[in-house]
Amino acid sequence: MRRTGALVLLGSIAHSSIVASESLPRGVGPEFAKFYESKPTFACIGNPSVVLSSSQINDNSCDCPDGSDEPGTAACANIDALSPEQPLPGSLTGTTNATAALPGFWCANEGHLGSYVPFLYVNDGVCDYDLCCDGSEEYAHVGGTKCENRCDVIGKEWRRVEEEHRQSKERSAKRRRTLVKESRELRRRVESKITALRDEIKDLEVKKIELQKKFEDVERSERGKVVKAEGQGGKLSVLVGLAKARVAELRDTLDKVLDQRDDLQDKIERLEDILKKLKEEYNPNFNDEGVKAAVKSWEDYAAGDAAGSSKTEVVDADVMEILKEDGETSGINWAEFVEDGTSDADVVYNLEAYLPSFARDWVHEKLQLVRVWMIENGILADNPASTGESILVTAAREALEAAKNDYNSKTTALEESEVELAKDYGPDDIFRALKGKCVSTHVGEYEYELCWHDKTTQKSKKGHGNTNMGNFVRIDREMADEEERADGKGLGKGQRLVLRYDNGQGCWNGPNRRTDVWLKCAETDEVWRVSESEKCVYKMEVGTPAACEDVNEPGVRAKDEL
Numbered sequence: 001m002r003r004t005g006a007l008v009l010l011g012s013i014a015h016s017s018i019v020a021s022e023s024l025p026r027g028v029g030p031e032f033a034k035f036y037e038s039k040p041t042f043a044c045i046g047n048p049s050v051v052l053s054s055s056q057i058n059d060n061s062c063d064c065p066d067g068s069d070e071p072g073t074a075a076c077a078n079i080d081a082l083s084p085e086q087p088l089p090g091s092l093t094g095t096t097n098a099t100a101a102l103p104g105f106w107c108a109n110e111g112h113l114g115s116y117v118p119f120l121y122v123n124d125g126v127c128d129y130d131l132c133c134d135g136s137e138e139y140a141h142v143g144g145t146k147c148e149n150r151c152d153v154i155g156k157e158w159r160r161v162e163e164e165h166r167q168s169k170e171r172s173a174k175r176r177r178t179l180v181k182e183s184r185e186l187r188r189r190v191e192s193k194i195t196a197l198r199d200e201i202k203d204l205e206v207k208k209i210e211l212q213k214k215f216e217d218v219e220r221s222e223r224g225k226v227v228k229a230e231g232q233g234g235k236l237s238v239l240v241g242l243a244k245a246r247v248a249e250l251r252d253t254l255d256k257v258l259d260q261r262d263d264l265q266d267k268i269e270r271l272e273d274i275l276k277k278l279k280e281e282y283n284p285n286f287n288d289e290g291v292k293a294a295v296k297s298w299e300d301y302a303a304g305d306a307a308g309s310s311k312t313e314v315v316d317a318d319v320m321e322i323l324k325e326d327g328e329t330s331g332i333n334w335a336e337f338v339e340d341g342t343s344d345a346d347v348v349y350n351l352e353a354y355l356p357s358f359a360r361d362w363v364h365e366k367l368q369l370v371r372v373w374m375i376e377n378g379i380l381a382d383n384p385a386s387t388g389e390s391i392l393v394t395a396a397r398e399a400l401e402a403a404k405n406d407y408n409s410k411t412t413a414l415e416e417s418e419v420e421l422a423k424d425y426g427p428d429d430i431f432r433a434l435k436g437k438c439v440s441t442h443v444g445e446y447e448y449e450l451c452w453h454d455k456t457t458q459k460s461k462k463g464h465g466n467t468n469m470g471n472f473v474r475i476d477r478e479m480a481d482e483e484e485r486a487d488g489k490g491l492g493k494g495q496r497l498v499l500r501y502d503n504g505q506g507c508w509n510g511p512n513r514r515t516d517v518w519l520k521c522a523e524t525d526e527v528w529r530v531s532e533s534e535k536c537v538y539k540m541e542v543g544t545p546a547a548c549e550d551v552n553e554p555g556v557r558a559k560d561e562l
């Protein structure tokens with residue numbers, strides 16, 4: 001048996017650094033130092049009745065049933081949970097039915113974080129830098145293995161990554177705070193909308209009653225009255241007025257056009273005189289191409305004019321006739337139409353007069369029946385000479401209808417806003433700010449889209465259309481139990497928010513599609529993964545600041561998530 005140095009008594013190291021003192025036996029972690037005080041004997045930690053000589057510590061022979069006498073060798077690795085099937089040849093205990101007292105070989109990793117390495121890895125000829133950056137677990141240099149101390153570099157990198165995580169967490173929390181603020185503002189808006197709508201509805205209820213009464217009063221007082229608007233005549237008179245004004249307008253315009261035409265004609269004549277003079281007086285022997293071309297063009301123009309155009313000449317006498325004012329002897333006698341008191345409605349009422357005598361009585365009887373029915377049903381004023389509903393009644397009726405419509409639409413808006421306010425938008429109402437926003441990822445032949453508090457969609461990239469994977473129903477909480485991922489884009493372990501999206505498009509020969517959207521804190525909204533565990537049952541793993549804890553805000557729970 002090889003003896004590996006004396007056991008030195010240590011004072012309390014409960015508060016000592018994570019670096020084990022050199023005076024401790026190799027591989028002893030700080031929390032176990034007290035068991036290895038410098039004494040001539042050593043009592044096995046888990047089996048104190050087994051007392052060994054202190055020289056048996058780290059002698060490469062497993063003497064304690066719990067392996068505590070070999071903190072710095074692999075001799076008791078068989079008790080280690082990571083050990084292969086036992087018993088190994090030469091094992092004293094002959095069984096693995098023992099619990100190891102020590103978690104492993106302690107690597108102090110100065111400059112980084114100390115940690116335990118499974119005993120199986122001690123002196124196995126491999127440098128386990130991820131656990132033991134100082135390389136101390138390969139102290140025997142088996143097969144020439146020499147593990148240099150890399151704690152400086154590894155520790156530095158670890159601290160850099162840690163700092164990045166910390167900052168990222170802070171940014172996520174900040175983003176979450178912004179979302180909470182936005183949500184609060186949105187909630188406040190819905191609340192004030194509800195208050196305003198309630199007030200408006202109250203006013204409208206009163207207004208409706210008043211307008212109903214007004215309408216009934218006006219209708220009662222107007223019933224039986226001749227409702228023809230005095231002095232204005234029927235529609236025909238209005239039409240006559242409009243036509244008259246229009247004719248006057250056209251006449252005025254025509255007059256102006258004629259003046260313009262005369263001016264233009266004067267100008268043309270003066271220009272023609274100039275060109276005629278040019279043709280007569282220019283010197284053909286003087287070789288000026290410009291002048292020659294101008295004379296030629298003039299000759300062509302003059303020849304064309306002489307041939308005469310086929311356009312219909314406007315005869316001035318006709319125009320003058322049109323320009324004359326309308327009166328009894330010329331144009332239209334407007335007064336004749338205006339003064340005729342017959343309204344268009346009268347024409348309709350007196351329709352029978354235009355019928356042949358044999359049909360008159362029969363039609364009269366039928367028309368009478370229809371009129372009575374219409375009056376009884378409030379469709380026609382009960383005076384047959386009237387033009388229908390008076391302007392007053394129409395105005396009262398329209399005002400009442402407008403108030404009723406306003407009341408109905410505001411009541412609907414109020415109901416919608418109340419439902420909206422009562423909806424579960426998660427902790428701190430946070431999803432209120434995200435509602436309607438979407439985030440997506442590409443997986444295989446699909447793009448998968450998550451729209452917060454709305455729906456999930458599978459979009460074919462091959463042009464096969466979109467498939468609804470579920471509509472938002474509620475927020476649940478579930479435990480996740482997954483290994484942490486190096487890039488942090490995974491659910492990890494712990495309670496997570498799960499958004500349920502149900503009742504999507506029917507699956508062929510199966511149920512409707514549905515999606516569980518698992519959330520984990522992240523700096524930005526991102527769909528990390530989409531899977532289809534069963535046919536048409538989807539799982540989305542999504543990172544979002546909405547699922548973060550607020551690390552800096554005072555008075556916030558110290559939970560890691562939610």
Ligand code: MAN
Nearest residue numbers: 458467507508532534535536
């Ligand atoms: C489509 C996709 C799949 C689904 C099948 C079911 O191909 O929506 O996700 O599994 O339909 O037939």
